[in-house]
Amino acid sequence: MAKQKNKRRQFSSHRWVVLAAFIAIGAGILCYDMLRPDAYTLQGDKITWQNANKQWRLVNFFAPWCAPCLREIPALNALNSRVTNKVKIYGVSFDPKTATELTTLVDNLDIQFDVIVVDDATVFPMPYPKYLPATYLISPQGKVAASLFGEQTEQTVADALAKQGIGLPSR
Structure with a gap:
């Protein structure tokens, strides 16, 4: 009888260990998802929408073949x-580009704001646009x-920001 009780205790303690392991794995996955950024800039900065x-975000999709862009x-x-510091501007290449190609493109087009590197893990709060030019204003939420x-134009974007109560300093 004593042997059976010990086996039951061992079996029961093994169940708790397995259960604790599953809980730890689940918590790790949940934390990873919650802490993973939505995107990265070309400079490696993390973006969470x-x-x-x-901070408000202005996201502009562009392509070198798009004259209005x-x-x-x-x-x-x-x-x-x-x-x-209430607004951050980001550019996104409409066409897939490696980081090296994107760096060359940014330099050639003289883009002076941060550009997002798009890969399979990149998450946007809006659907990818079907046509260009496309610009989105993203709330802090x-x-x-x-x-x-x-x-x-500079004025139409400033007007869109003003509609959200975001004033810009004069030039």
Whole structure:
């Protein structure tokens, strides 16, 4: 009888160990998902669309073959120099690019704002646009607050920001 009780205790303690292992694995997976950034910039900075620092995000999709996109870049560069810490501007290449190709493209187009490297793990709070130009204003809660399609100017983007209560300093 004593041997059977010991075997039961051993079996019971093994079940607890297995259960604890499954809980630990599940918690690890959950933490990994919660802590993993949504995207990375070309410089390796982490981006999480829903953010605690209450920063708005402006995401502009561009391509070198898109003439209106190319005309937007100087306006976005100018806007990037005016935005406060309440807004961060990101560019996204519409076409798939390696980091090396993207660096060359950014240099050739004189893009002066951060550019997101898109890979299989990249998560956007909006669907990938079907056409260009496409610009999205993302709230600090990670939600799309405005979708701007077609060529944008510094003023049209500033107006979209103003509609969300985000004023920019004068030039």
